[in-house]
Amino acid sequence: MIKPTLPQGTRDFPPQTLRKRQYVLQTIREVFERSGFQPLETPAMENLDTLLGKYGEEGDKLIFRILNNGLDNPGKHDQAMAGFHQVLEGQNSRAVTERALRYDLTIPFARFVAMNHGQLSFPFKRYQMQPVWRADKPQKGRYREFWQCDADVVGSPSLLYEAELSEIYLEAFRRLGIAVQIRINHRHILAALAEACGGGRLTDITAAIDKLDKVGLEKVMEELARKGFDDAQCSIIRQYLSIEGDNEEKLTATAALLGTHAKEGLTDLRWLLTFLRRPDGSDPLTIDLTLARGLDYYTGMIFEVKALEAVMGSIGGGGRYDDLTGLFGVPGIPGIGISFGVDRICDVIEEKGMFPPSIAxxxxxxxxxxxxxxxxxxxxxxxxxxxxxxxxxxxxxxxxxxxxxxxxxxxxxxxxxxxxxxxxxxxxxxxxxxxxxxxxxxxxxxxxxxxxxx
RNA sequence: GAGGGUGUAGCUCAGCUGGUUAGAGCAUCAGAUUGUGGUUCUGAGGGUCGUGGGUUCGAGCCCCAUCAUCCUCCCCA
The missing domain is CATH 3.40.50.800 (Anticodon-binding domain)
Structure with missing residues (x-):
């Protein structure tokens, strides 16, 4: 007899816990439905090719791969051996693995849209609430199996959807009783910054500046210097990171620093902020110029949600992508999506003791x-x-x-x-x-x- | 991928510089009363001290390995 255990980073959900999760899911679902989004589900597994290369180099390593069946078939012995050798050298081999567990809900959705674009009427609004899997090392707020709730709109470049998804975030977290800060930025602004530094190296810059609130300005500048940025480049980045103030002040200062390169991004941000502005003049969203987000496919506005009053990584994120389905041979369908990190949201509510007693x-x-x-x-x-x-x-x-x-x-x-x-x-x-x-x-x-x- | 902490009863934990038969609270079960419980009292069951080696006359405690788990960095939801 063996001691029963769970795979690392996975959890059982006893009744009391599941009720809490269902409460969160139901709350988010209502907000999605109310905004006209339709439900969609996709399989737990996708072809590995569908997922590889979509999440950056790090992302590929975190994809759970499924070993092919029948590897012990004597007739295919040589093929399997050759495949394993490839795998040992860090390459992928279809002879060994051709399927994988989904890593997020966005790429499977893009795959779905690419396969069905002839039948869909655009703009197509869908929401999806399913588990995803990542081969990360588990720690606080990080699991290997966790749920995401995504809402995406494809087939329209309209900023109205940036506004709609922002309102969905605001309404959902209001209903859940979680105080949040929703941070926004624009990839064009980051691109303009890289441009001002001589072009290229966007990833190096974003990876460094993303750590600003964690390690401080000086450490960021050290990292940049270590990566070979010269004084002139560092100076620009330092000025960029030193931009402070309210949204309006950040927009103005960024425009002054980066000039025409950043114009498009700044115009989008300004439009969204103005559109969402409350009657009392307050902005529900906060510009965060250091916000980068790792996922490669974002091309426009990007979002991230942080819980105030709780020690936890981001509990939601999203952004606009110009051409996600282009990866699957169907170009010209722009989209935007946001995601709720259900497990972290549950953790935050639990920490604050904010679950309504009635759910027990x-x-x-x-x-x-x-x-x-x-x-x-x-x-x-x-x-x-x-x-x-x-x-x-x-x-x-x-x-x-x-x-x-x-x-x-x-x-x-x-x-x-x-x-x-x-x-x-x-x-x-x-x-x-x-x-x-x-x-x-x-x-x-x-x-x-x-x-x-x- | 790199680094740390912790593994003792179902749960939360104590267990001294290594020394007889490893403890407590809660929980469970049984009994004291039985058409109205939660307070109280009595008693019981339950642990190869994560696992495997080693040191020692002797290991829950020290050493090594291994597994699990939690945390930090990286990255993320």
Whole structure:
């Protein structure tokens, strides 16, 4: 016999935990649906080719690959051996693995759109809530299997969707009771910065400046110097990172520093901020010029959501991509999407103790088991209660009362019903509310009425 | 991929510089009362101390390895 364990970074979800997750999923789903997004699901696994090269070099390493079946087939022995040698040299081999678990929901969606663009009417708005897998090393807020909730729109370059998705973030986190900061930036601005530094090396720059709030300005500049940026280039980046103030001030300062190269990005940001501006003049979004986001396919506005009042990495992110389906041979379909990190969101709500107590509630009524004959009568009432849509159950045997009470308490069942000899004789039922200890004797009709939904 | 912490009862943990039969609280079960529990009292079950080696007269404690888990860096949701 072996000790049962879970694969690293995966978790079981016992009932109490799952209720919390479902509450989060349901809340987000309602916001998606209300905004006109339609549900979509894709398979847990994709062809490896579909995923490789879409998430950057690091991303490829974190994709869970599925070993092909039948590798022990003697007829294919040589092929398999050759494949393994390729794998050992760090290359991919279809002879060994040709499928992989999905890494996110965006690329599978792009694959879906590329396959079905003839049937879809654009703009196409879909949401998707499914687990994804990453071969990361687990730690706080990081799992190998976790859920994402994505909303994407493809087939329109309109900034109206930047606005719509922003409002979805705001509304969802408002409903969940999480205080967040939603940060935005624009890839064009980052590109303009790289341009001002002589072009190219965009990744080196973004990787370094992304760490600003974590390691501080001086460490960032050290890293850049180490990577071979000269004084003139460092000076520009230093000025860029030194830009502070409110959104308006950041826009102005960036325009002054980067000039025409950044114009398009700045115009987009300004439009979005103005569009979303609240009646009191406040901006619900915050410009963060250091925000880069690792995913290669973003080309326009980028988003990231941080929980305030909680130590946690980002709990959501997204951005616009001009040509995601182009990777699959269908060019010219621009899109934008956002993602909710459900597991981290659950962790934050748990940390803040913000889950509504109601989600722990069990069935409405527990029927006590008072003996074989009594239980038979009570069972009929139980069925009638269920028929009208009220959740209820019966204790399985005529155990001591304290056991039956304790069971009700543990299951968070608020009421218990007694149907014993007396009640049967009088055609009544005795109802006790556990929280208050109150008891009352009701006719069976009145009893059913008590739990009937309005 | 690099580096650290922690593994003792179902859960949370104690266990001294290595020394008899490894403990506590909670939980569970049984009993004291039985058509109304949660307070109280009594008792019981449950641990090859993560696993495998080593040092020692003697290891839960020291050493090595291994596994699991948590955390930090990298990167991310």
């Amino acid at each position: 509630a069990g069935p409405a009524v527990l029927f006590f088991h008072l003996g074989e004959a009594e239980a038979r009568q009570a069972w009929q009432l139980l069925l009638a209660l269920r028929q009208q849509g009220t959740a209820c159950e019966m204790y399985p045997e005529a155990a001591r009362f304290d056991k039956q009470f304790k069971y009700a308490e543990r299951r968070h069942i608020p009421c218990v019903a007694f149907l014993g000899a007396e009640e049967i004789a009088e055609q009544t039922v005795r109802l006790k509310t556990l929280a208050t200890g109150e008891q009352e004797t009701l006719s069976r009709d009145a009893f059913l009425q008590r739990f009937a939904r309005p």
